[in-house]
Amino acid sequence: MIVRQPVGVGCSRRDFVKASPAVAAAFLAIPRAPQPPTVDGDRVNAILADFRRFGGTPDGGTTRLAYSDDDLACREYCAGVMERAGLEVSIDLGGNLIGRRPGTDPAALPIVVGSHIDTVPAGGSYDGHVGSAGAIEVALTLNDRGIALRHPLEVIIFPNEEGGKTGSRALVGRVAPFELDVVTASGFSIGEGTARIGGDPARIAEAQREPGSIAGFLEVHIEQGAFLETDGIQIGVVEGIVGIRRWAVTVTGMQNHAGTTPMPQRRDALVAAADLILAVNEVANTMPGRQVATVGRIEAVPGAPNVVPGVVRATIEIRDLEMGRISLIFAEIQRRVRAIESDREVTIALDPFYETLAAPTDPRFRDIVEASANGLGYTNVRMPSGAGHDAQSMAELGPVGMIFVPSRNGISHSPDEYSAPDDITRGVNVLLGSVLALDSAG
């Protein structure tokens, strides 16, 4: 077949057909992969804009403390939209706001999607919001298009994620009785707050669900870091939520007069602490892996300009997707600490005081999320979540997957938190695609 006009990649369909009708016909007859279904991007971003009516601040951020009036009002708003999406709305004993959509298979376990809407004080308008608006938008889209899923679908808005992941932890029976008396930033105790939002603190233990009682949980969330933005990638396929361990550090040297104590006679706890800070940083940077380690807090005692510090208190935090790597890193830090003790003639105590276990996402779910992103033509990369999420609680009920969208400048927990509307839309499209893939996979 002689092609008389220049035709190449990128030429229009019309030119192609004109240039070579037969080839074009043969080509165009090849069944093409159907475009994946997408959500209504304008609508999900409109929901986000609506959220700002409840606690949005003039600087663009949001202060919507768990259990506050703004929290109650925003949850009410969500319940309304959920109902318009055809969901059956209820509130469980832990205060979780649940919108349910039956599936066609009575034996199928629910697919759960959701996130949180409470914020830190002077927080942003995207952390948790994107996942909550996104989950609701998935339900709206399925409803619009009359798509019936085999599995039931549950959209959950978990309460008090920022103050302890109370809602999602109630679903896995991990809210201890003493927590009900803990007073949150809103001024209400967790027990009082749970009642305010329609739960029942006295019966919160009954909110617990059985492990294996869900088909899976999927959450879309802002990255809260700058990895995606720095590398120009549109979607993060989350490998899991890192485990965290923290130690209280106490360096003991000898307090002394800063004027009359010659340098060689000092046992300066802050000099030794400086060695330790650099050791932690160096070990985290040089050991292979994607771990992070941080000395975030420090205090010298007595803390006067004219006194050689006799005691220094600090904290070390290590995070990684594998608890084993955290142990490895800590073991190396301990080795270096022994050397510092000897070198600086101090004693250094490292006392563990906090731990959360790593929560890997399900490998199958990573594949589903990745395939969904690829099918939509979005660049994507596998990465860990350095921050905790409701998904890590849900991981005790069944397989979980998480989807990240880029955070501008990696900023979070700040009014400057921002993700672009198109990025958000892409993330929710991947969520929808993953739900559908999970539904058909079984």
Place this chain on the structure above:
Amino acid sequence: MIVRQPVGVGCSRRDFVKASPAVAAAFLAIPRAPQPPTVDGDRVNAILADFRRFGGTPDGGTTRLAYSDDDLACREYCAGVMERAGLEVSIDLGGNLIGRRPGTDPAALPIVVGSHIDTVPAGGSYDGHVGSAGAIEVALTLNDRGIALRHPLEVIIFPNEEGGKTGSRALVGRVAPFELDVVTASGFSIGEGTARIGGDPARIAEAQREPGSIAGFLEVHIEQGAFLETDGIQIGVVEGIVGIRRWAVTVTGMQNHAGTTPMPQRRDALVAAADLILAVNEVANTMPGRQVATVGRIEAVPGAPNVVPGVVRATIEIRDLEMGRISLIFAEIQRRVRAIESDREVTIALDPFYETLAAPTDPRFRDIVEASANGLGYTNVRMPSGAGHDAQSMAELGPVGMIFVPSRNGISHSPDEYSAPDDITRGVNVLLGSVLALDSAG
């Protein structure tokens, strides 16, 4: 002359005379240097014990805050002993307690001795006490022996040395009006306290004396360091009081989430601060000289275990007998700070906020003190005073000298502060000898 019995160095006088009467007679006829006069060691230590009646604590220390009731009572006690020593007692407008003894030469300027009796909270029983008891004991000894000096003698107990050297600084016109409102540890402002002890805050400026109006000032004091004790030396011949400069350090990096910020993307202000702490320590240790440098205070912002510190505030203090060396050391620290800024991608501001000039003792007075110690057979060494003293104010009126006695373990500003009675007696003997030498020298 045949010596029939073994006689050598250290043999007794009696054996010497027996062995060789003629030689002995000739030898013993050589006029020997008179034994230097000494004070009553039991008495000066008894005065120190008496002091403990006013604010002494069961742990052996003393809390006698300037202007407190204990301070007033102890000053009253001192005035009484001064009177018994034949001194004419008065209180000047700055609250200095002065005991005066006329000299035989009406034109001669006064020789001044003294120290302070106020302490820090939970302080020791020797800091200032040794010099005050010692000065009073010198007067008692001169009185006992009927020794007339050419120069008038003034014994001064300066108030509020620990809270700002108020008394001695009033003598040189350096108490600024705003200081009168500063509330001291006793709860009284400096103005109120000055009135309580018999001064007149409204006329404190009139307490100022003319430069050159004294023949000299001598003070015996505990070392407050461990140099003398470590090297087993009995007397410190003080070369001067070190100058001090302090800077406020502000390290600015970038605050970030400790979980989601990969190590290479961090601009951790505390890691940079650790570099700075080690640089200060290294420069002070490696540059030739006896300087000291200290980072005594540090604070990371926000100071949470899970946040990469964006700001660190700290202090740097450098002390040396020569202001020029302080500048040299600071210049080297600045060079290293520029490298840290570049290496860690932070900015580091160093803002000076405090300075006292070095106050060298008079070279002639050092010789006098050294000769006095040698004449008494005491081991001695020249050394700087790393701590400030009333002597540095008095240096503006005339030549000053200082005498150190050993501090056990170098501890000061603590109930564990201690100097042995014999060490104290030796120090006061040197003080007496120096006063006498100064008096005869002119």
